[in-house]
Amino acid sequence: xxxxxxxxxxxxxxxxxxxxxxxxxxxxxxxxxxxxxxxxxxxxxxxxxxxxxxxxxxxxxxxxxxxxxxxxxxxxxxxxxxxxxxxxxxxxxxxxxxxxxxxxxxxxxxxxxxxxxxxxxxxxxxxxxxxxxxxxxxxxxxxxxxxxxxxxxxxxxxxxxxxxxxxxxxxxxxxxxxxxxxxxxxxxxxxxxxxxxxxxxxxxxxxxxxxxxxxxxxxxxxxxxxxxxxxxxxxxxxxxxxxxxxxxxxxxxxxxxxxxxxxxxxxxxxxxxxxxxxxxxxxxxxxxxxxxxxxxxxxxxxxxxxxxxxxxxxxxxxxxxxxxxx
Amino acid sequence: xxxxxxxxxxxxxxxxxxxxxxxxxxxxxxxxxxxxxxxxxxxxxxxxxxxxxxxxxxxxxxxxxxxxxxxxxxxxxxxxxxxxxxxxxxxxxxxxxxxxxxxxxxxxxxxxxxxxxxxxxxxxxxxxxxxxxxxxxxxxxxxxxxxxxxxxxxxxxxxxxxxxxxxxxxxxxxxxxxxxxxxxxxxxxxxxxxxxxxxxxxxxxxxxxxxxxxxxxxxxxxxxxxxxxxxxxxxxxxxxxxxxxxxxxxxxxxxxxxxxxxxxxxxxxxxxxxxxxxxxxxxxxxxxxxxxxxxxxxxxxxxxxxxxxxxxxxxxxxxxxxxxxx
Numbered sequence: 001x002x003x004x005x006x007x008x009x010x011x012x013x014x015x016x017x018x019x020x021x022x023x024x025x026x027x028x029x030x031x032x033x034x035x036x037x038x039x040x041x042x043x044x045x046x047x048x049x050x051x052x053x054x055x056x057x058x059x060x061x062x063x064x065x066x067x068x069x070x071x072x073x074x075x076x077x078x079x080x081x082x083x084x085x086x087x088x089x090x091x092x093x094x095x096x097x098x099x100x101x102x103x104x105x106x107x108x109x110x111x112x113x114x115x116x117x118x119x120x121x122x123x124x125x126x127x128x129x130x131x132x133x134x135x136x137x138x139x140x141x142x143x144x145x146x147x148x149x150x151x152x153x154x155x156x157x158x159x160x161x162x163x164x165x166x167x168x169x170x171x172x173x174x175x176x177x178x179x180x181x182x183x184x185x186x187x188x189x190x191x192x193x194x195x196x197x198x199x200x201x202x203x204x205x206x207x208x209x210x211x212x213x214x215x216x217x218x219x220x221x222x223x224x225x226x227x228x229x230x231x232x233x234x235x236x237x238x239x240x241x242x243x244x245x246x247x248x249x250x251x252x253x254x255x256x257x258x259x260x261x262x263x264x265x266x267x268x269x270x271x272x273x274x275x276x277x278x279x280x281x282x283x284x285x286x287x288x289x290x291x292x293x294x295x296x297x298x299x300x301x302x303x304x305x306x307x308x309x310x311x312x313x314x315x316x317x318x319x320x321x322x323x324x325x326x
Numbered sequence: 327x328x329x330x331x332x333x334x335x336x337x338x339x340x341x342x343x344x345x346x347x348x349x350x351x352x353x354x355x356x357x358x359x360x361x362x363x364x365x366x367x368x369x370x371x372x373x374x375x376x377x378x379x380x381x382x383x384x385x386x387x388x389x390x391x392x393x394x395x396x397x398x399x400x401x402x403x404x405x406x407x408x409x410x411x412x413x414x415x416x417x418x419x420x421x422x423x424x425x426x427x428x429x430x431x432x433x434x435x436x437x438x439x440x441x442x443x444x445x446x447x448x449x450x451x452x453x454x455x456x457x458x459x460x461x462x463x464x465x466x467x468x469x470x471x472x473x474x475x476x477x478x479x480x481x482x483x484x485x486x487x488x489x490x491x492x493x494x495x496x497x498x499x500x501x502x503x504x505x506x507x508x509x510x511x512x513x514x515x516x517x518x519x520x521x522x523x524x525x526x527x528x529x530x531x532x533x534x535x536x537x538x539x540x541x542x543x544x545x546x547x548x549x550x551x552x553x554x555x556x557x558x559x560x561x562x563x564x565x566x567x568x569x570x571x572x573x574x575x576x577x578x579x580x581x582x583x584x585x586x587x588x589x590x591x592x593x594x595x596x597x598x599x600x601x602x603x604x605x606x607x608x609x610x611x612x613x614x615x616x617x618x619x620x621x622x623x624x625x626x627x628x629x630x631x632x633x634x635x636x637x638x639x640x641x642x643x644x645x646x647x648x649x650x651x652x
Contacts, residue, residue, distance in 0.1 A: 043635035050630065137635070266628035273627050274615065278639035281607040281645055289600065301599050302592035304376065309369035309463070312602035319607055320649035323642055 002097065003135055010038060014045055017145050022118070025145055029120055046137075046144050051265065053085075053143040054252060057165030059156035059190070060174030065200040065235045066153055069174060072233075072241035073151060073248075074111050082148035083116035087138055087152045089131060089164055118147065134270045135164050156190055166193035167263060170251045172244075174198045175214070177206035191217055194228045196247050202232035202240060226254055249250060281323065288319035319321045336364060340371055343471050348444070350469055355446055357538055358463045365463065372463075372470050377591060379411075379469040380578060383494030385482035385516070391502040391561045392479050393528040398559075398567035399477060399574075400437050408474035409442035413464055415457060415480045415490055444473065461490050462598045480518055492519035493594055495587060496577045498570075500524045501540070503532035520554045522573050528558035528566060540627060552580055607649065614645035 010031060016024030032039050032046070052209035060066050070086055078086040111117045111259040122131060122138065135152060142150045152168055165171055191197075191214075199210045214230050229247050233240030246262070255261035288294065297314060300306040334358060334502035343349030358365050358372070382399070386392050396412055403410040438444045448457060448464065461478060468476045478494055480487040490498055499520035517523075517540075525536045540556050555573050561564030614620065625638060626632040 040635055040639070043633050047633035047636075048630070095586065140511040152332045182603065191559050265630070268631060269627050269634055270624065273624070273637050273641065274611075276634060277611045277615065277641045277645065278608060280638060280642045281611045282604060284646075285600075285603045298596065298599070301595050304374070304591070304595060307369050307373035308595055308598040308602060309366055310373075312606060313366070315599065315603045316606045316649055320610075320646045323646035324650065 008073075009046075010042055010119060014042065017141070025118070025141070025165070026120070028140055029138050032141055033134045035120055035134060035159075043137075046140055048140055048143045051143050053139070053147050053150045053167040054170075054246065055139055055150045055186065057168030057171040057193075058151055058153045058174065059162055059165035059171070059193075060198075060200075061176070064156075064174040064176050066174050068235035069172075069198065069200060069233060069244070070151055070153055071108055071111065072235055072238060073245065074117055075108070076245040076293070077149050078111070078116060079242050083118075083146070084151065085118040085142045085147040086120065086151045086153060087135065087142070088119065088121040089135060089152065090163070098187060118142070132160055132164050133272075134165060134277055136268065139141060146219040162189050162193055167271070168247055169255060169264065170195045172196045172198055172248075174200050175210060176201045176208045177204045186216075191221065194224065194249050196244070197228050197230045198244060199230060199232045200235055203234045205233060225258060225260070226251065281319070284319040284323045285315070288315050288322055291318060294318060336368055340368065341427040343467070346471075351444070351467070352446070354467055355464050356465055359448055359460045361460060369463075372466055374466055374469045377400065377469050379465070379473050379476045380496075381465055381476045381478060381494040382574065383491035383497040383519075384477055384479045384500065385488055385491035385497070385519075386500030386526075387502070388481050390482075390502050392500050394482075394561035395498075395500060395526060395559065395567070395570070396477055396479055397434055397437065397563045398561055398564060399571065400443055401434070402567060402571040403456075403475050404437070404440065404442060409444075409472070410475040410477065411444040411468045411473040412477045412479060413461065413468070414445065414511050415487070417460060443573065444468070444564045444598065458486055459598075459601055462493060462594065485515060488515050488519055493597070495523045495581060495590065496574055498522045498524055498574075500526050503530045503536045503537060513543075517547065521552065521577050523554050523556045523571070524570060525556060525558045526561050529563070533558060551584060551586070552577065578629075607645070610645040610649045611641065614641050614648060617644060620644060 013024050013028045013031065015044065028042075028046075031042065039259075058066050058070060064258070067088075074084050074086070120138070122134065139150055139152065140326045153166055154163050154165040156165065156173065162203065171193050173190050175190075177198070177199065197214050197218075199207055199214070201207075211230050211232065218228060218230075229250075231240060231244045231247050233244055252261075294315060297306065297311055299310055301311045339350050339354045339357065343354045356367075384392050384396060387517075393414075400410050400412070446464070448460065465476050465478065470528065478491055480491040482488050482499065497519050499516050499522075501516075501523070503525065523540050523544075525533055525540070527533075537556050537558065544554060544556075557566060557570045557573050559570055561567065579586075581590070598610060615624065620641060623632065625639055627634055627637045
């Protein structure tokens with residue numbers, strides 16, 4: 001496996017994408033997103049030893065205004081002359097073409113035509129596990145192809161989605177006035193990953209109360225080096241987006257000065273490794289269970305003739321053989 | 327591994343437990359709960375080809391009155407001359423010694439002294455994954471040692487806990503009047519696993535509304551052979567427990583007549599097998615990551631020198647070697 005060389009087409013994709021060809025970049029991301037052997041064989045050439053891109057994770061409930069905020073952040077990055085790419089893993093995001101859950105604002109016309117802005121949605125297809133694995137690889141492609149900033153936008157409704165956004169250098173959690181009253185099972189999980197808290201739609205009633213609530217919850221959290229600032233924004237009017245950008249730059253400076261940036265990135269690389277290993281061994285286990293040589297054993301377990309513990313040892317042995325051959 | 331024979335002490339435990347010795351039964355369950363090699367070597371002798379025990383899963387929010395209901399069900403089983411064992415996987419259950427979350431009622435005195443009643447709590451210790459695996463094995467021990475009914479009580483707050491209770495022949499979901507207003511993230515998950523819905527504390531305001539709500543939710547669910555009945559109980563006064571017992575017997579008759587009981591049990595055995603296989607391969611993967619021969623590789627991934635995809639292939643190879651040796 002490790003001896004295989006990427007096919008000519010895939011190799012060309014990398015060359016063209018590195019040269020700035022957008023269609024090649026899109027194709028390359030598709031290969032990485034699909035995973036499997038083609039993605040594996042490209043991995044060494046896509047590897048980034050010293051990351052250049054700074055990544056922002058952006059998560060929050062559907063309709064919280066994440067996409068409008070993203071648009072605002074794109075504007076700030078561009079105003080500073082930086083390039084910026086967005087990966088949307090959010091079925092409610094207009095970037096994914098969905099717009100089913102409330103968000104209606106799209107990328108501003110000026111950004112659509114801008115060569116230094118790239119937006120890519122990843123299809124969920126119902127299996128977030130695979131996607132969680134694809135996202136760091138996609139981010140690496142964007143880093144490798146020279147983007148200065150990468151935003152990963154996910155809808156913060158489940159642990160998996162929040163987990164994806166938390167795999168960033170700086171994670172922004174977006175809430176709205178009144179969010180405290182909603183059924184928000186994942187509230188604690190959201191706060192835990194936040195480096196910066198954003199109260200968006202701050203022009204609405206209850207914004208001050210939302211800030212107070214968040215402050216109260218933060219006071220209960222264990223002390224950390226960095227206390228997440230709470231930034232009020234009104235993404236539609238653009239108010240507060242400058243403050244948010246300032247908070248991002250402050251957090252970035254904190255990460256760099258404290259050495260935390262390197263620690264986070266090292267931890268993320270190891271997480272990615274662990275996830276890949278888990279994925280591979282689980283895949284071998286599932287394939288072993290489906291192998292014809294074990295069908296009689298499984299039938300005998302289903303019937304109650306063989307106990308599951310003893311049978312498990314035999315399935316594991318077949319899985320191990322498959323893994324060694326891989 | 328499969329060639330190993332259970333040690334004399336463990337073998338004696340089985341003989342004594344089969345002979346009706348309660349201390350031996352308790353010891354046997356502890357061995358099975360702890361898992362690992364001792365549990366594995368006992369598995370063939372503990373296997374049950376044709377289950378005798380009928381299992382009830384009982385789940386619901388903390389304070390819903392699950393333990394009081396369990397006490398009522400014990401009374402009904404005993405009134406019919408049957409023996410009954412309870413496995414409590416519930417940090418809020420008085421059976422686990424916790425009673426931290428609202429339940430205060432304990433096993434009635436008459437049941438404590440009854441040889442045909444056995445109550446066992448399983449310690450959670452924060453890792454439900456291991457517990458989810460231990461429960462079917464513990465239930466098998468109780469089946470093997472001749473109990474007629476086994477109740478598995480779990481607090482229905484998370485997917486894992488609800489999953490444990492759903493691994494039963496008949497699953498009861500307990501709610502209270504007003505439950506619809508509470509933050510119940512897991513509502514859909516609870517309804518999905520319910521064979522029988524219990525509105526406990528039905529003497530309180532809102533019981534009729536709770537029944538209406540449940541009926542409305544059931545109407546939205548996909549059609550099944552069996553429509554879960556909704557039973558109102560007032561566990562403290564004992565009202566409704568007879569109706570509940572009747573509903574259980576009806577569901578049992580339905581399962582047996584339709585062949586669904588055999589299908590469920592076959593599916594459960596295969597689930598148990600899959601869980602064990604996953605557990606073994608994941609364990610090998612984690613051990614491989616910690617092996618000294620790979621520490622330089624992991625360091626190099628953390629530093630960013632080696633890409634995680636390529637490193638994953640090497641870790642998987644070591645895991646495979648370990649699995650084959652096991």
